[in-house]
Amino acid sequence: MHWLADLLAAIGVVLNGIPQGIMAMTLGFAVFPTAFSFGLASLVNGVAGSVAPISFQAESLALTGDLGKDLRERSSIIFFGASIMLIIGLTGTLTRIVDVLGTQIMSGMMAGVGLMLAKIALQMAKEKSHFGWISIGLATIMYIISHDLVWTITISVIGTSLYAVFIKHYRVTLPDHVTARKFQFVKPLISLKVLRGALSLACLNIGANISYGLITGQMTGQKPNPVDLNLLTSTQALADFGTSLLGGAPVETIISATASAPEPLVAGIIMMLIMAVILLLGWLPKIGQYVPSASIAGFLLVLGAIVIFPENAATAMHGPLSTVAGITLVVTALVDPFIGLLSGALLKFVLPLLGLGI
Numbered sequence: 001m002h003w004l005a006d007l008l009a010a011i012g013v014v015l016n017g018i019p020q021g022i023m024a025m026t027l028g029f030a031v032f033p034t035a036f037s038f039g040l041a042s043l044v045n046g047v048a049g050s051v052a053p054i055s056f057q058a059e060s061l062a063l064t065g066d067l068g069k070d071l072r073e074r075s076s077i078i079f080f081g082a083s084i085m086l087i088i089g090l091t092g093t094l095t096r097i098v099d100v101l102g103t104q105i106m107s108g109m110m111a112g113v114g115l116m117l118a119k120i121a122l123q124m125a126k127e128k129s130h131f132g133w134i135s136i137g138l139a140t141i142m143y144i145i146s147h148d149l150v151w152t153i154t155i156s157v158i159g160t161s162l163y164a165v166f167i168k169h170y171r172v173t174l175p176d177h178v179t180a181r182k183f184q185f186v187k188p189l190i191s192l193k194v195l196r197g198a199l200s201l202a203c204l205n206i207g208a209n210i211s212y213g214l215i216t217g218q219m220t221g222q223k224p225n226p227v228d229l230n231l232l233t234s235t236q237a238l239a240d241f242g243t244s245l246l247g248g249a250p251v252e253t254i255i256s257a258t259a260s261a262p263e264p265l266v267a268g269i270i271m272m273l274i275m276a277v278i279l280l281l282g283w284l285p286k287i288g289q290y291v292p293s294a295s296i297a298g299f300l301l302v303l304g305a306i307v308i309f310p311e312n313a314a315t316a317m318h319g320p321l322s323t324v325a326g327i328t329l330v331v332t333a334l335v336d337p338f339i340g341l342l343s344g345a346l347l348k349f350v351l352p353l354l355g356l357g358i
Contacts, residue, residue, distance in 0.1 A: 002263055005261055006263050006267040006270060007267075007270060009260065009261035009267045010267050010268075011271075011274070012257050013150075013256050014275055014278070015150065015154055016153060016154070017275055018287070019153050019154070019295070019299070020056035020058050020061060020153075021056045021279075022284065022287065022288045022291045023056070023058065024056055024061055024249035024250075025174060025249075027061060027064070027074065027249075028071040028074065028175065028177075029075075029178065029247060029248060029250075030247040031178065031179075031285060032182065032183075032280065032282070033183055033243045034243050034251065034279055035275075035276040035277075036242065036248075037239035037242070037243045038054075038239075038251065038279070039272075039273075039276050041236075041239050041251070042272040042273050042276070044235045044238075045265065045269055045272075046265075048228070049265060050226075050227070050231055050265070051217065051268055052213050052256065053254070053258060054235065054251045054252060054254065055252075055256070055271070056250075056251060056252075057208070057250070057251070057252035057253070058299060059308075060201060060250050061249070062116070063116065063200065063204055063337070064201060064250060067200060067201075067336065071177070071186065071247055073191075073197070076188045076189040076190070076197075076244075077198050077201055078240050079188045079240075079241065079245060080188070080194065080195060081200075081205070082237045082239075082240035082244060082250075083198075083237075084199070085202055085206075085236065086233075086234060088233055089233030089235075089237055094206060094209065094210065094229050094233050095229060098210055101341065101344065101345060101348070102321060102348070104315065104319045104325040105321065105324060105344040105345070105348065106207050106341075107316040108325035108328035108329040108332070109203060109204075109207055109329070109341050110308060111308065111309050111313040111329045111332075112329045112332025112333040112337065113204055113304070113308060113333075113337060114303075114307075114312065114313075115304065115329075116304065116333055117301070117303055117304025117308065118300070118304035118305040118309070119304075121136065121300035121301035122297075122301070124293070124297040128292065130163075130164075131292040131295055131297075132294040132297040134298075135159075135160040135294060135296065135298035135299070136297055138156040138298055139153070139156035139297075139301065139302045140301070143306065149299070152298070152299055153299040156295065157295045157296060157299070160291075160292060160294070160295035160298075161290055164291075164292045165290050170292060171289055171290060172289055173289065177247060178285060181282055185245060186244070186245060186246065188244075188245070196336065196338060196339075200336040200337045200338040200339075201250075201337075203337035203341045208252060208253050209229060209252075212254055212255045213227045213229055213232050214229070215255050216253075218259075219255075219256075219257075219260045220259045220260070220264045232253060236253055239251050258271050316329055321348065324344055324347045327344065327347060328341065328344035328347075331343045
């Protein structure tokens with residue numbers, strides 16, 4: 001019966017990814033080309049034996065949506081961010097970057113991202129109060145009851161959508177480029193804003209790839225940890241590199257319940273193939289027209305304020321670099337992850353060279 005347990009684990013992760021895929025559509029990303037990102041990752045994982053799958057990730061979607069004002073800017077941020085991550089993955093420098101900056105500064109950046117997500121959630125609730133506050137209420141109650149992010153996102157998104165459809169008679173017509181089942185080239189835009197956004201996305205992915213990738217590996221129970229972080233980074237970057245030129249959504253490293261299945265490799269591949277089929281057949285846009293963008297607000301708030309922030313903030317504040325990590329946290333939350341990490345690096349390395357310190 002291993003195959004049934006593998007299938008159920010895969011379906012659970014698909015259910016977690018669908019609301020975040022809907023979030024991608026509300027930001028203007030096309031879902032049809034994203035199917036090929038899932039296909040590519042399935043192939044790479046199958047050949048290399050990697051147990052860490054990729055999927056839609058709320059953190060990267062929220063950050064990209066916040067840093068880019070339209071599809072071209074957002075796609076450009078993903079394209080150049082993927083280019084940076086591809087170089088990091090192929091040269092094997094991911095763990096070296098973390099070793100140089102240190103766990104405290106990296107955790108400070110991730111904690112700052114948690115606050116960014118919470119702020120984005122509250123902005124959604126402020127702009128679309130009917131849907132946003134219902135989503136936040138449902139997500140908070142569900143997480144308190146279950147302590148499970150899959151149930152949290154599922155109940156909050158479905159509950160908010162049912163209220164929107166049956167009480168507010170909500171229905172939105174998605175842009176043609178979002179629902180089109182064809183390829184549309186999006187020429188990358190180069191600007192200071194885009195490059196800063198790409199660096200911020202890369203900084204987020206450095207932290208997420210290490211933390212989420214290793215957690216997924218731990219869930220397999222295998223020793224040593226079976227996840228190759230450089231392979232994972234290269235796979236995620238290649239997937240984003242191609243789909244961004246076609247206006248597709250980014251797919252990133254996630255904490256995947258498929259890792260706890262009897263056959264984690266098989267379960268992860270099944271999950272990505274199911275998601276690819278859903279996108280290729282155009283089922284996601286049909287669902288998306290009945291789901292308000294603010295329905296994800298509750299999940300973002302819980303993810304940022306309850307899941308990501310406390311643990312990373314505690315790590316950042318525990319050690320000799322607590323002040324530097326704290327400044328990294330605040331700057332990340334107020335500006336973006338790249339400026340946050342840059343400030344942390346300057347405080348750690350440059351001030352001592354000048355005979356200064358904090």
